[in-house]
């Protein structure tokens with residue numbers, strides 16, 4: 738497998754190497770995912786109507802953006818497809834998360850009236 742540009746060279750000969758690398762990457766991913774969730778909570782506060790939570794045009798733009806980034810980094814076609822699949826699931830989760838926060842906000846606004 739060719740190493741995509743912009744990727745650090747790591748030695749992955751044993752399962753210990755692999756798991757150490759996965760743990761290192763996950764430690765970097767978790768704070769980024771928490772920041773993405775923070776964006777969803779902010780979006781739930783900003784949007785005024787429940788049917789604005791899912792924006793299919795924006796979903797398509799996000800998928801285009803991450804696939805372009807994967808290609809830039811030298812990913813092959815099958816890994817670009819993998820990124821699209823991962824992001825499709827991530828975005829669906831985020832839309833559900835944002836909807837839950839939107840509904841919580843609406844319920845609180847109802848109580849406050």
Ligand SMILES: C=C(O[C@@H]1C=C(C(=O)O)C=C[C@H]1O)C(=O)O
Pocket residue numbers: 776777780790791792793795796799827828829831832835
């Ligand atoms: C955060 C948004 O809400 C939703 C979540 C998205 C995401 O997870 O990237 C994209 C589109 C929206 O349906 C948004 O509209 O940008």
